[in-house]
Amino acid sequence: MHIGDALVALGGAFLAAAILARLGARIGLPTIPLFMLAGVVFGPHTPGVTFVENPHDLALIAALGLVFLLFYLGLEFHTDDLVAGGRRMLAAGLGYLVLNIGGGLALGFAFGWGTREALVIAGVIGISSSAIVTKLLVETGRMRNPESRLILGVIVIEDIFLALYLAILQPVLGNASGPAEVATDLAKAFAFLIVLAALARWGARTAGRLLRVFNDELLVVFFVGLAVLSAGVAEELGVSDAIGAFMIGLVLGSSTAAERVRSLVRPLRDGFAAIFFFAFGLTINPGDIGPVLVPIAAAVVLTVVLNIAAGALAARLHGYGRQEAANIGLTVLTRGEFSLILGSLAVAAGLDSRIAPFVAGYVLVLAVIGPLAVLRSEKLAGIFPGRRSVHRERTDSTDKMPAMIVAPAQEGSSTEPGDTRRTTSSTESRRC
Incomplete structure (x- = not known):
């Protein structure tokens, strides 16, 4: 592509993503699916204005978006957050993963698209969006609710699992030939992670x-x-560039310069991540979504059921009632950046062509249902098993910061009050 054409395409992609996300924000929709929708609307598979004819033209910029997303996530993650939550938080997080990953894997095999595809679908269905979850907690003023600490703890456990899952999935998606090669690739991946x-x-x-x-x-x-x-080194070792970025973010996130790095990388994360989601949208042909409407509907229904069960389980472990169970289960309902990352890896690996439209449709539906369900959680609490709540919901918008905040606010807000994960003086003293 000529340099002038490339600049026009990139500039058009940024503007299209920003304008569409701005319009969606007015009705309370998160930006991630709208960035992706902009890629669909202004991509090669829809009539009208097309900014980018070939998705590969944005491959490097999109890869940087993935790198900065996972790098920032590594900066935000701390093992102290998980340890502070205790065994009940760990049990709630693991219970959430077992239900959702297990259900997603079973559904993936039920589709009959293939074993590698089933493993991708398990991750797509099993991992919620840290970005959207934190944004919802902040915007609804529920950060000080007693169950919000638990919600954020579950997100931390998901982040750990994602790192391990990507490391395991990479040699599988790379189509390694034979158990010996798979074992070698896994050994390299885990050696890199351990270092x-x-x-x-x-x-x-x-x-x-x-x-x-x-x-x-x-x-x-x-x-x-x-x-x-x-x-790049991680990609060359067969681990995944995303994991390399995450792990180096983990290294810098434990240093005394973490706050400076976090504030400086945030604009890079926001800008390049928009292109990552836009580029994923470019690969989606709206005509391909029709044949996967039934799988999308099945996945959405399964996700809602599993999250009701996971919310009830987590609330029971912590002695909460139905309202807290509803807040937990509905807040972690949305899927976003991690599902799209897995979808993009599936496309790059040449898996079944139905994966990309399935992931796109699934993320879009839950990105609409999730926020609306959270706003109506009091009315929906009746569908959750358990006793009536004894804790009153706190929605003081002037005091939204909990003792532990563990997930980045990817979306929208320029102030991003959810970007500081831990605010207790003891935590800060440990960092310094």
């Missing part, structure tokens, strides 16, 4: 001293290079 995890555990202080010598300009250049290089 970076060790750096995060014992190298944070050194990283903090190194980053302290940079001014903001040079710090941006440094961590961009580090994130992109780590992603």
Whole structure:
């Protein structure tokens, strides 16, 4: 593509994504599915204005979007968050994953599209959107509700699982030939993860001293290079560029410079991630969604049922009533960035062509249903099993920050009150 054409295409993609997301925000929809919808509307498969004829023309920019998304997530994650939650939070998170991943895997096999496709569908159905969940908690003023800490703890456990799942899935999607090659690829993946995890555990202080010598300009250049290089090395090792970015974010997130890096990377994350979702939308032919409407409907119904069960289980473990169960189950109902990441990996691996439209339709439906259900959780609490709530819901919009906030607010808000995961003085002292 000529440089002028490339700039027009990229600029058009940014503007289309921003305008469509702005319109959707007026009716309370999150930006992620709207960025993707912009790619569908202004892509090669729909009539009218087409900014990008070939999705591969945005491949590098989209890859950077994925890198910055996972890098930021690594910055936000801390093992202390999980430890602080105790065994009940761990049990609630694992219960959520067993129900949703297990149900998604069973549904994937029921579709009969193939084993690799079933594994992708399990991840798509099993992992909720950290970005949308946090945004919903902030915008509904429920951050101080007693169950919100549990919701965010479940998101942390999902993030850990995603890192491991991507590492396991990568050699499978790479179509490794024979058990020996699969075992070798898995060994390389886990060795890479262990090395970076060790750096995060014992190298944070050194990283903090190194980053302290940079001014903001040079710090941006440094961590961009580090994130992109780590992603590239991970991809070459067969681990996935997403995991390389996540793990190096984990290393820097444990350093004393984490707050500076987090604030500086946020605009890069927002801008490039919009192109990642837009580029995924470019691969979707609306005509292909028709044949997968039944699988989409089945997946949506299954997800709603499983989240009702998971919300009830989590509430029971913590002694909460039906209203808290409804708040938990409905808040984690939405699917977003992680489902689209898995969908894009499936497209890159050349899996069944029905995967991409299935993921797109599934994410779009839940992105509409989820926020609407959260806003009506009091009316929907009656469908959840359990006793009546004894805790009153707190919706003080002037005091929204809990003791532990663990997921990035990907979407929309320029102030992004959900971006600081932990605000207790003890936590801050541990960081420093």
